Amino acid sequence: MSDRAAARAAKTTLAHRLAGEPGVVGIGLARRASGYVxxxxxxxxxxxxxVPGDVDGVRVVTEVIGAVRPL
Known part of the structure; x- marks a missing residue:
């Protein structure tokens, strides 16, 4: 179970690690029954x-949403 602060720190680490990776269109936090991911x-x-399965003990999940385009 990860709290919000740990998930935010992991998000920052992962955002730096995945910066410029083709196919990655967004990184955020999500709440699950077991805490934040x-x-x-x-x-x-x-x-x-x-995309790693976890960062600093915080679970990482992926979702294919397609290309992101401005409105």
Whole structure:
């Protein structure tokens, strides 16, 4: 179980690690029954293997949402 502060710190670490990675379109926090997780939004499933399963003990989840375009 991760608290919000730990998840925020892990998000910052992961954002630096994944900066510029093709297919990664967003990184945020999500609340789950077990606490907070870092959620990585992907343009396509091919980017998923480059995303670690956890950062500093905080679980990382991925979701393929497609390309992000301005309105």
């Amino acid at each position: 870092v959620k990585v939004n992907l343009a396509d499933p091919a980017a998923a293997p480059r």
